[in-house]
Amino acid sequence: MTPKLLVTIGICFYAVVVPFFEINQSHVFNPAWEPHARLHEVWQLATNTAIGVFSLWLTWSKDNIRLASLMTVLVTGGFLLAYSQRDYYGGSMVLSDGSEKMIFGVNLGLFAYSLAIALAITAVAIQRRTRLTYSAG
Template sequence: MQKLTVTFSVILYAIAVPYLEINNTHVFNPDWTPHVRIHEVWQLITNSVIGVLCLWLVWKKRDKWISTLLSMFITGGFLVAYMLKETYGGSMKYLDGSEKTLAGINIGVLGFGVAFLLLSITLFISAKKRNKMKQH
């Protein structure tokens, strides 16, 4: 299950997010400053490359622990940024006031929230298995 959970998370942050953000609402947004755009592209490239590393680790090297932690850092980092948005003037709404939601919940919060929860559960289960193996 841990392999599939990591894969699901990577699909979200390394494929879905760039797909949703390489357009005129983000990367090519004429209202964004060039400085903001470079940070956006940097974040997309970094997260996608980390995603490729996580897939290699979990499927080729069979290292579920590090790939799960890295995926938790990325998904959890978004959730923390979302929670702190009021402190720095952030928002998930577009300039026209619209927001991508599903069942009234922002899709980023929903997707990364589910991913972070699943990653946390699989990490907890993995840690319990590791501790049992060390005891025997």
């Protein structure tokens, strides 16, 4: 059960929490954003939520922690790649009001998505160790 809970937490970060934070005036309804950029934002949110729903199904119905964890690493890793390259393309995590969401002095997205990857890796490791223990016993 622990691996399922760990991977579920990571999935919830990108499939539930991020849409909650971004379907508002700072992102989706931001009048300063070009309409094309807003379309891409909604597309990204819808796609990530759909991947999250699929990953939850994999986790809880199929007990496929490995594939659900891989999906988490791909989605959240995509953010980490974009974050690491933000200076190259002019991206920023600073909101239009000049603030930046931080936790423990680290950007919230960077923190949450790094944690999601760590949880996914931990979930796979626990499940693998558990299966190896049961198959050896």
